[in-house]
Amino acid sequence: MDWRGRKQSNNVEDRRGQDVQRASGGGAALLLVRFLPMMLRSKTGRIVLILGAVVIFGGKMLGIDILPMLLGGGTQSVSQNQREMSPQEQELAQFVSVVLADTETTWHQLFSAAGKTYQEPRLVLFSNRVNSACGTASSAVGPFYCPGDNQVYLDLSFFNDMRQQLGAPGDFAQAYVIAHEVGHHVQNLLGISQQVRQAGAGKSQATVNALSVKQELQADCFAGVWGYHADNQRQLLDPDDLEEALTAASAIGDDRLQRQAGQDVVPDSFTHGSSAQRVRWFKRGFESGQVAACDTFSATAN
Template sequence: MQWRGRRGSSNIEDRRGMGAAGAGGLGIVGTLAVLAIGYFFGIDVSPIVRELDQGQPGQSQPMTAEDEEWREFVSVVLADTEEVWAPVLPQQAGITYAEPRLVLFRGAVQSACGGASSAMGPFYCPGDQRVYLDTDFFDMMASRMGAGGDFAYAYVIAHEVGHHIQNLTGTLGEVNRLRGQMDQQQSNQLSVLTELQADCYAGIWARQAQERFGVLEEGDLEEAMRAAEAVGDDVIQANAGRTPVPDSFTHGSAEQRREWLMRGFDSGDMAQCDTFRASGL
């Protein structure tokens, strides 16, 4: 991916120097949640728990050259999403694009959606319109998931910005309203459709970024597809030693995630990303 030396976004909040929130900040319930998520996804979260347990709230941590490079990379990718969605959203949905902010954190973080740890992966909070990211997740993608590469990491950011698009269009609010009226299986299905649409929006970003900035290098699109497959529910459950159970899926299978990412890339059209209509809803 061609990203070095290009414009970065000013919508970055870097909280990594503030240190981890500490297990004391998360509390017993929060710590148990981290352990539960680590068990489900087959991730050894003990180093994270130890770090949180030993850390002190507000304890400063020195920034390394690698930290600074991650910030620059994330900033450039976020700037590209701004450049893409600023014209695309009004043109295709009749909505003015409001830029989200992206929070870099280490270990644990507080958002308008509550506390979270890095074990939960990147996430978007509609309450404060922020994407939250611990770049250690990228290291895990490369070492544990076989899905490394700069464009794979860019796909992750673009996916979370896709949730921001859903928030602006009202999709997230409607999904949350409906999920409160459904049983668990139906709620999971709606969650899958929401995630697949965000994948499709990430595909639109990739197409537009290539057409406008020529960011793609050889193998980049394959990196993004490998990343989409690696975070499929069936792959995650299988890697955790569990038999994949489709009714329990909340993000979609590897095949679905790759399919919708490519649908967005091939079409460049938000109307083609209507996973809800495609499922008959």
Template sequence: MKWRGRRGSRNIEDRRRMGGGAAVGGVGGLGLLAIVVIGYLLGIDVTPLLDGAGPDRISTQGTTEITAADEEAAQFVSVTLADTEEIWTAVFTEQLGGDYVPPILVLYKGVTQSPCGSASGATGPFYCPSDRKVYLDTDFFVTMERDLGAGGDFAAAYVVAHEVAHHVQDELGILGEANRYRAQVGAAESNAVSVRIELQTDCFSGIWARRADEAFGSLEHDDIREALNAARQIGDDRLQRSAGRVPQPHTFTHGTSDQRQRWFARGYETGALDACDTFSAQRL
């Protein structure tokens, strides 16, 4: 992805130097890694599991050190966010005849707070409808490449675009309506609606990828393959198998690997919002 030297976004709230806590101990080695990685990708706060890790748990507090790698990742996120702002402004104008109001992206390192709960390495990137902000610890990009086999700068851009796409849903009134319905039904049906929410954001991410290449010429060889690989690696079925479990569709919240790849590709191929109506789709 061609991003260096390009315009960054002003809609960044940088909390990385505010300090935070980290915890080590109790659940160790591969067990701790498995808990954190599953939490990252399923959007589940596994902090309670880590909090009960045992008496050898060590807490650390203090000023957070920002490395050169952290700064480069922040610049990358800023450029990617700026791209989403331009693309969605254009899409809203052309396809809806309306205005797009972009979100604020909160950069943090370690732990921070949001109206939707504590943000940490256990929660991973997420969009909070309560304050209309995206929360992101750029260390997640390292986890993607090292532990999930989803490396590459465009795979990282896909993560940013996916969370911004939740804000797009919020702007369109889709997210609020879907979450109100989820609050009124049982767990299995709520999960099924969650899958449709997430697959639609994958489709919106595909629209962003297509339009970004058309507007900025930013895509390079294999970039789309990187995004599709990331979508495959974080499918619910693949994550459950990686955790040593038999996939249980009624517990899926984001969709299978095939579904996530297919809906991203649909958005990329069509570039159209109405092609991303997962809620009316007979087949996901």
């Protein structure tokens, strides 16, 4: 991919290496808790408490918060320590930002052509574990989109897993993953995600899984639509890039992952689609560049 030096998105939030700690209360807080009942029973103690309250709230009115000093730091203070990123980690973050920016360009154009307004998602980079509106998730779940906060979440170690464990290397393979999650954002904006949830309400697990497969394959197709425009309008792709994306799509097919895990292939348990399906729908989007070509829900056979 010819990505270096291109426009970067303003919608990337880098949470990698953050260490969030809550400071505990100091000795004064412990003493206050220990002797509070005794002070309330004593007239002198009550006077001290009243005077203390006056000092604290008086300071607040003057813009001075002395409560943390009295309590030795307070129990609600949060410190964040961001470790320094290596040059390789910094470059990978820049790559993600460029890809996200290019998806923004594509989807702004396509939404505008349809008389709609595209709302850009945020992409959160994290390490090991992250909190989202959809709950707390570990890196083990892989990249995901949360419709509750319109954000894509990505631990960049997944790209290492693609290369080393799944045999899917290459920068366009990585870009396909980002574009797929952005595809879920597009589905959310178009109301497709809500329709899928409604269609699956109260249905069997097999039915819910089948709907999930159609939704995931459509996100693959939307990723292909982005690839078409990135290649034809902005010449972002190199000659071998398409093959990288197809290899990645095949590598994360449900059937292949089940075989790698030593399990029997059970189509009714698929939630993302087989390798062949994922390749076919990405290619359909890539070859057409049209959102209308990605109607996996009406297709008689995926």
